[in-house]
Amino acid sequence: MKMTGSKILLECLRLEGVETVFGFPGGTVINIYDDLVDSPIHHILTRHEQAAVHAADGYARATGKVGVVIATSGPGATNTVTGIATAYMDSVPLVVITGQVPTPLIGNDAFQEADIVGITRPITKHNYLVKDIQDLCRIIKEAFFIARTGRPGPVLIDFPKDIQVTSANFDYPETVSLPGYKPTYSGNLRQVEKAVKMILAAKHPVIYVGGGANTPDAARWLHQLAETLEIPLTTTLMGMGAFPKKHPLSLGMLGMHGTYYANMAVTEADLLVAVGARFDDRVTGSVPHFAPHAKIIHIDIDPTSIKKNVRVDLPIVGDLHDVLEKIVTQLAEFPEEMKRAREETASWRSRIAAWKESHPVRYTPSSLVIKPQFVIEKLRELAPDDAIITTEVGQHQMWTAQFFDFSRPRTFLTSGGLGTMGFGLPAALGAQVAFPERRVIDISGDGSFQMNSQELATLVQFQLPVKIVILNNNYLGMVRQWQQLFFQRRYSQTVLEVPIDFVKLAEAYGAVGFSVSRPDEVEETIRRAFDVPGPVIMEFKVEREENVVPMVPAGKALNEMVLSS
Amino acid sequence: MKHIISVLVENEFGVLARVAGLFSGRGFNIESLSVAPTLDPAISRMTIVTHGDERILEQINKQLHKLINTIRVIDFTGQDRVEREMALIKVSAEEDTRAEVLRIADIFRAKVVDVAPRCYTIEVTGTPGKVEAIVELLKPMGIRELVRTGPVVLGRGPKVVEK
Numbered sequence: 158m159k160m161t162g163s164k165i166l167l168e169c170l171r172l173e174g175v176e177t178v179f180g181f182p183g184g185t186v187i188n189i190y191d192d193l194v195d196s197p198i199h200h201i202l203t204r205h206e207q208a209a210v211h212a213a214d215g216y217a218r219a220t221g222k223v224g225v226v227i228a229t230s231g232p233g234a235t236n237t238v239t240g241i242a243t244a245y246m247d248s249v250p251l252v253v254i255t256g257q258v259p260t261p262l263i264g265n266d267a268f269q270e271a272d273i274v275g276i277t278r279p280i281t282k283h284n285y286l287v288k289d290i291q292d293l294c295r296i297i298k299e300a301f302f303i304a305r306t307g308r309p310g311p312v313l314i315d316f317p318k319d320i321q322v323t324s325a326n327f328d329y330p331e332t333v334s335l336p337g338y339k340p341t342y343s344g345n346l347r348q349v350e351k352a353v354k355m356i357l358a359a360k361h362p363v364i365y366v367g368g369g370a371n372t373p374d375a376a377r378w379l380h381q382l383a384e385t386l387e388i389p390l391t392t393t394l395m396g397m398g399a400f401p402k403k404h405p406l407s408l409g410m411l412g413m414h415g416t417y418y419a420n421m422a423v424t425e426a427d428l429l430v431a432v433g434a435r436f437d438d439r440v441t442g443s444v445p446h447f448a449p450h451a452k453i454i455h456i457d458i459d460p461t462s463i464k465k466n467v468r469v470d471l472p473i474v475g476d477l478h479d480v481l482e483k484i485v486t487q488l489a490e491f492p493e494e495m496k497r498a499r500e501e502t503a504s505w506r507s508r509i510a511a512w513k514e515s516h517p518v519r520y521t522p523s524s525l526v527i528k529p530q531f532v533i534e535k536l537r538e539l540a541p542d543d544a545i546i547t548t549e550v551g552q553h554q555m556w557t558a559q560f561f562d563f564s565r566p567r568t569f570l571t572s573g574g575l576g577t578m579g580f581g582l583p584a585a586l587g588a589q590v591a592f593p594e595r596r597v598i599d600i601s602g603d604g605s606f607q608m609n610s611q612e613l614a615t616l617v618q619f620q621l622p623v624k625i626v627i628l629n630n631n632y633l634g635m636v637r638q639w640q641q642l643f644f645q646r647r648y649s650q651t652v653l654e655v656p657i658d659f660v661k662l663a664e665a666y667g668a669v670g671f672s673v674s675r676p677d678e679v680e681e682t683i684r685r686a687f688d689v690p691g692p693v694i695m696e697f698k699v700e701r702e703e704n705v706v707p708m709v710p711a712g713k714a715l716n717e718m719v720l721s722s
Numbered sequence: 723m724k725h726i727i728s729v730l731v732e733n734e735f736g737v738l739a740r741v742a743g744l745f746s747g748r749g750f751n752i753e754s755l756s757v758a759p760t761l762d763p764a765i766s767r768m769t770i771v772t773h774g775d776e777r778i779l780e781q782i783n784k785q786l787h788k789l790i791n792t793i794r795v796i797d798f799t800g801q802d803r804v805e806r807e808m809a810l811i812k813v814s815a816e817e818d819t820r821a822e823v824l825r826i827a828d829i830f831r832a833k834v835v836d837v838a839p840r841c842y843t844i845e846v847t848g849t850p851g852k853v854e855a856i857v858e859l860l861k862p863m864g865i866r867e868l869v870r871t872g873p874v875v876l877g878r879g880p881k882v883v884e885k
Contacts, residue, residue, distance in 0.1 A: 283790040303790060336793050337789070
């Protein structure tokens with residue numbers, strides 16, 4: 158059957174199981190938007206293309222499905238760049254479709270032309286320019302395949318306007334042929350055998366879990382591995398939720414703002430089992446002093462992550478589910494050794510327990526002024542276990558990581574790699590679209606919130622009941638903290654001088670706003686916000702110069718933490 | 723340490739930019755790069771000369787593999803190989819130096835491919851070392867312009883690089 162390019166696109170999306178797309182129309186995608194009117198695909202109109210990508214990203218992180226974005230050429234396309242880079246750094250599967258000027262005009266500096274394929278080459282897993290309608294179906298099929306398989310990531314398809322109106326036979330391929338793309342899923346058995354021996358021999362083992370393990374499948378096997386041998390486990394920011402934080406074996410987060418006990422455990426460990434993590438500089442601190450006594454097993458689907466930043470004693474390339482299952486299954490063949498290993502590591506666990514006891518995650522409470530950590534604790538109490546929490550980037554993000562007890566995969570959506578302020582609100586929007594019945598909360602600061610606050614309009618339009626928490630300190634708090642600690646309190650451009658009336662802002666968009674400044678009002682405000690059927694801003698005027706601790710200053714070793722401000 | 727790498731890629735739009743962008747984006751060096759289609763016109767073969775320590779080379783290798791359009795990556799360093807590059811050298815040929823230029827060309831089994839009243843263009847093929855050597859010898863005669871292809875490489879013996 159003959160169809161136009163734009164109809165073919167929508168039909169392909171439908172066959173890929175896409176129910177919702179996020180986007181913003183414009184001249185070079187106007188045909189696609191016209192065909193959307195008759196399509197079963199649901200479209201969420203954000204108020205900025207960056208937000209459309211973050212929303213699709215939030216949708217993808219919460220569901221594990223591929224998020225889809227449509228944007229126009231030129232500025233529409235360039236506005237997607239930060240969103241794409243954010244998804245790329247955190248390995249989130251997206252397909253971003255950008256309009257492009259008609260093929261005869263490409264390269265002529267036409268109106269709203271930008272070489273988005275060139276611009277996004279280093280921040281996509283792969284990208285395409287559709288030059289011939291005959292290639293369209295194959296490209297879309299490959300784009301979804303590449304986005305969701307192996308180490309997931311964003312794929313961009315640049316789709317010129319003239320090809321959208323050209324007709325061709327619709328024939329969606331069943332399979333892809335990509336001779337250069339064959340991710341390794343199955344972990345090498347000999348490597349697994351070695352890993353089992355190393356794990357059984359370790360006296361001070363620690364499991365270090367990254368975002369790769371933040372899926373229900375991997376998390377289940379991770380749980381088994383940790384529990385059968387009683388191995389303490391720490392997660393990165395991205396790994397949060399892969400293992401319940403309240404679990405006795407959990408060490409919480411490691412790294413720059415990690416817990417004292419996680420950082421001490423990694424420093425003293427004799428075996429580090431890295432699972433779907435990539436040894437980011439915010440995790441390792443000074444690399445020569447990172448886990449100095451440990452042998453390192455690194456399990457990851459992406460071979461480039463292995464030995465990139467740190468030396469590795471045993472690499473295992475493969476899907477975490479597969480590798481962890483193999484390890485757990487092989488371990489089961491050594492019940493005696495497991496028993497012995499559990500006994501021999503008992504003293505290690507009591508050492509860690511002592512660190513937990515002496516240096517818990519804590520803050521100094523106040524009855525006069527709202528402590529930001531107190532708000533997070535109250536949210537944790539009042540939000541259900543399956544609540545999805547998103548954050549922006551900065552102090553509030555770290556406090557959320559420290560004080561919220563995540564217990565399920567895919568419940569903490571945060572920009573870990575790129576560190577994108579303005580991520581949280583649109584990501585919450587996308588997560589709420591995916592799960593209309595679940596509680597979705599964006600924990601934000603007053604600085605970050607203003608980077609995508611226009612998305613309040615989208616929340617109201619689609620009646621998405623996202624609850625927005627603004628921990629307002631009238632500062633760009635994280636930068637201010639660095640200026641306080643390392644730049645003699647010279648607060649250069651970090652004071653947000655204009656007090657914003659966030660209640661009025663919410664109301665201007667047709668949402669509900671609350672603003673409180675007394676600690677005894679916090680709980681009541683959260684309850685009231687949760688009772689409102691639509692989107693709500695809760696502004697908490699918090700202690701202005703509260704710092705995030707512990708803190709490992711940049712370039713220092715993990716055990717050189719600043720413990721209080 | 724210097725490494726010579728062959729990369730089989732799908733002969734598609736933008737592949738060269740992906741490879742070049744990978745090297746520049748990650749701070750790897752490219753000393754030379756040559757690329758052309760193989761017997762199968764759907765596949766191109768790149769020969770890249772780069773340098774770095776073992777860790778960097780491992781990353782280059784893996785990162786090249788990670789590109790969707792990359793089919794194979796072979797590091798020929800330390801392997802038995804045939805390595806050749808070509809240079810075209812436009813060299814002054816004054817009355818007093820002309821004979822010497824021809825003599826040098828002859829010794830290197832280079833060819834004079836263009837003759838002008840006071841200038842010869844010489845084509846030389848060989849290992850990078852040989853090209854280096856003739857360039858050094860011709861320098862005193864006055865090299866006006868020089869272009870080199872960068873080396874291409876094949877493994878010795880019957881074994882071939884398959885896609």
